[in-house]
């Protein structure tokens with residue numbers, strides 16, 4: 087039988103568990119609409135201003151929030167997030183670092199702005215360094231009428247077991263593995279052996295390239311593949327089956343799929359010709375980590391190797407012989423729930439009314455997607471609070487956010503997903519004579535993007551018409 091978290095609904099106050107990307111967005115959205123928020127995180131977050139601790143809205147691995155281009159699926163998501171006053175995007179744009187068409191950030195400054203904004207908000211009470219193990223008990227303590235769980239892919243084990251035991255989630259055995267790429271100190275790179283070039287920028291462009299590249303010949307490439315295969319890996323727990331997310335596969339696992347897999351994926355040389363015009367056999371790309379350019383991320387080099395083996399293998403690569411690593415690669419367990427079985431379209435638990443899930447734990451994958459789901463849930467809750475007599479309106483699935491929600495609520499085999507065009511309703515484009523296939527594909531994406539923007543704008547205007555201020 088369903089229970090409810092509803093201690094004082096005439097006086098709404100929201101408990102948010104987790105001050106990552108989704109939690110930060112939800113807290114900011116609600117507090118800006120005068121809903122008081124109690125925001126918990128088990129990490130010590132406040133001290134980030136001294137530069138000693140990770141702050142709120144931490145980017146755990148890559149520093150990229152993916153494409154900014156409106157014609158891309160990530161660009162569409164950003165358009166909608168902006169329309170909902172996204173704090174994450176505001177901070178990202180303020181502290182972006184050059185990364186071609188992608189929105190990459192100086193992660194420390196990014197997190198610092200989010201931390202300061204939320205800590206200084208008069209309607210947000212931040213309680214950091216404390217784990218929430220029993221959400222209803224915590225809500226009662228703070229007299230909160232609603233709860234949002236935004237505890238992310240690395241939800242603490244006590245909270246995870248509460249979620250399972252309280253039957254909020256029927257299939258409590260859902261998880262997959264995700265991995266972190268190494269970060270190297272720029273000063274320790276041998277720049278004589280590297281070159282600057284962006285994949286989609288020809289030499290005639292006025293702006294300088296943002297990526298550093300290591301060109302490999304066939305022998306160097308094969309040696310690296312062999313080293314990755316032979317290196318010792320960190321073993322998984324015996325009781326856990328390895329289920330990896332396809333978009334963030336460990337590089338050593340990709341190498342196991344075939345000798346050429348890497349040079350057709352993260353080490354693809356296409357568009358990365360050397361200044362001489364020659365195309366290398368394979369390329370390792372390094373993306374700036376911060377504005378100063380003092381650190382670089384080895385793009386796609388997330389891996390399961392032990393730390394000692396990573397140092398051995400990567401320092402054999404040219405340009406990296408004297409590299410000092412600020413962070414080494416690793417693999418982590420990720421928690422997510424089966425939204426289709428456990429939640430309604432507003433991401434509210436079927437079992438405990440008033441309890442919502444946001445961010446990666448709801449079944450999406452990626453920084454931008456998790457933040458967007460924080461905004462989505464906050465918007466749904468805000469609609470419920472401001473117009474209790476009407477049901478929150480269903481988000482159109484032509485929009486990027488609507489497509490994500492539609493995906494997690496209808497999936498057959500639960501696997502978290504990034505935003506992509508495959509999630510959008512199809513669009514019929516009559517073949518145009520004389521146009522190549524890639525040209526039609528590009529046109530289709532542009533039309534889907536325009537359709538999404540129009541659907542989003544109309545949806546927001548109609549929410550305002552119904553008395554829900556945005």
Ligand SMILES: Cc1cc2nc3c(=O)[nH]c(=O)nc-3n(C[C@H](O)[C@H](O)[C@H](O)COP(=O)(O)OP(=O)(O)OC[C@H]3O[C@@H](n4cnc5c(N)ncnc54)[C@H](O)[C@@H]3O)c2cc1C
Nearest residue numbers: 104106107108128147148218237238242445446452453456
């Ligand atoms: C190892 C790893 C690497 C990743 N790399 C990338 C990447 O490169 N690019 C990308 O787009 N996505 C990446 N992701 C995917 C994911 O989208 C991000 O992790 C994203 O940060 C998720 O956002 P979130 O707000 O849902 O959770 P998080 O940002 O993880 O925030 C959750 C917060 O909840 C807190 N918390 C957990 N349990 C409790 C509790 N019981 N009480 C109080 N607080 C609690 C945590 O301390 C944390 O601060 C990665 C995920 C993992 C695990």
